[in-house]
């Protein structure tokens with residue numbers, strides 16, 4: 001008897017078939033030929049200058065306000081080194097939030113306060129109550145197609161967030177690697193556009209081209225970028241300029257818009273397939289219905305924990321993540337994140353059918 005294929009719902013990785021392999025091969029060659037003297041050498045911690053300029057134009061910012069690094073997660077780590085070296089180490093995050101950021105925050109001794117996330121962004125009453133008790137250094141927030149919940153922050157909450165950041169003097173760390181992957185609806189302004197002096201906005205090519213080049217960047221106030229650059233220099237002798245140059249050539253050749261369209265065409269039906277399968281096999285689950293990104297999430301029925309479901313799921317070749325990892329202050333026992341981009345619609349249907357069966361047997 002053949003063993004059923006393992007369906008992996010644990011990792012938010014891009015689909016392998018989404019990689020623009022041929023165009024990146026051309027871009028890498030072009031980059032080495034045109035910029036070899038610079039990108040085969042050590043370079044500035046701010047990153048490859050033509051890429052900074054290209055990104056600044058794309059994001060309607062100044063090149064001085066852009067720093068390109070080796071992945072966006074590492075920049076968050078640099079910020080923790082800079083901002084959490086004092087006695088005041090309180091930071092706010094959404095609950096749930098990106099588990100790797102929680103790990104980094106803990107590594108730097110942050111005192112993490114969780115603000116519950118609603119379908120349209122952070123619970124503002126809870127945020128205001130937390131601000132009466134704490135003075136955070138920053139609020140780490142993923143406003144677009146949040147990882148892990150799939151929620152997008154409303155325009156009204158974005159404006160309230162920047163008003164609170166100004167009033168209470170904290171920074172907003174806006175992590176936005178999924179922002180370009182909108183499958184329906186209208187984009188809201190990013191927090192940085194609303195308050196450039198109060199926001200460090202991160203993004204990355206990990207979800208647009210691939211995670212391999214490790215190309216992340218931050219747009220923010222120049223004084224902070226200078227400190228981040230110093231911190232980067234203390235960590236690595238040079239950013240990965242070969243990747244910077246290759247991605248620059250890819251973008252300069254005008255390939256990015258078509259690549260983003262390709263991703264949307266590939267991923268939107270995968271989101272739909274997951275929701276259709278949930279409606280059919282697990283109609284009581286009330287999943288989030290994101291307008292883009294990589295993830296949707298749901299709360300398992302009362303009395304059914306993700307831990308129990310995970311153990312049983314593993315027996316039928318279904319891999320699920322432990323929901324508790326996304327909650328910094330406890331909770332998440334019944335939380336389930338479903339990353340849908342790296343599975344085909346058929347695999348998603350099979351995965352959700354298996355999930356429904358396991359949930360029924362666990363209840």
Ligand SMILES: Cc1ncc(COP(=O)(O)O)c(C=O)c1O
Pocket residue numbers: 012070071072073074098142147175177203204205206211215216
């Ligand atoms: C919200 C969020 N931030 C950062 C990252 C990591 O990005 P990078 O590969 O640029 O370090 C991810 C990857 O899954 C993510 O979901």
